[in-house]
Amino acid sequence: TLRALIFDVDGTLAETEELHRRAFNDTFAAEGVAWHWDRDEYRELLKTTGGKERMLAFAAREAIPFDAEAAARLHKIKTARYADLVDQGGLQLRLGIAELIDKARAQGLKLAIATTTSPQNVDRLCHSCWGRAADEVFDVIAAGDQVARKKPAPDVYQLALQRLGLSAEDTIAFEDTANGVRSARAAGIRVVVTPSMYSGSEDFTGADWILPTLSRANWTADLADLLPAA
Ligand code: XBP
Incomplete structure (x- = not known):
């Protein structure tokens, strides 16, 4: 039953994924990280589940030095930004x-x-x-x-x-x-x-x-x- x-x-x-994508891109811009994920890129990156894991997978693919600590730090900022975007309504x-x-x-x-x-x-x-x-x-x-x-x-x-x-x-x-x-x-x-x-x-x-x-x-x-x- x-x-x-x-x-x-x-x-x-x-x-929600467009808001997640915006939260990532806003975080990269605010933190002086020269990454920007457009829709096609993000569709590919979504194959890796989890925001921290996604950033690590992107860095690995691009051979950019980046570690779990850096991912955790950026992800905290991204999560706060996502919350603000959701609170603005529209979802x-x-x-x-x-x-x-x-x-x-x-x-x-x-x-x-x-x-x-x-x-x-x-x-x-x-x-x-x-x-x-x-x-x-x-x-x-x-x-x-x-x-x-x-x-x-x-x-x-x-x-x-x-x-x-x-x-x-x-x-x-x-x-x-x-x-x-x-x-x-x-x-x-x-x-x-x-x-x-x-x-x-x-x-x-x-x-x-x-x-x-x-x-x-x-x-x-x-x-x-x-x-x-x-
Ligand atoms: C969706 C995801 C999540 C979000 C980002 O998976 O893969 O990683 O894109 O969320 P599901 P965080 O549909 O299984 O929830 O950045 O908070 O990880």
């Missing part, structure tokens, strides 16, 4: 998310997050989009730095399951990227993909469902039998 829905954040709850939940979450709640399902980003960023998004703190919207929040290996490793989904006190068969994951699908599947969790602005051309092999959005029309058709009757 289905007992919980587990959501990825970036690209799944909302199209919207993707189509169907608010309704799906309300319906899941009404049916007694638990709600969880399995994300590569930080709990602070999840909280800013929840304040901006729901007007509520993250722990008022979700029962469990499993985040990137709380596990050893980021997506596509299963760690963050395993942590979410552990905190929910459920097994994989009791849950469905919602993702927007190939890395996210691999992570959820590696944890044994069925996964719905809604491709996002940056992930549209990825290979979602392994996904149980691919839906253009989670709008009511899509999930009643495809997920109705998985969601317990009201």
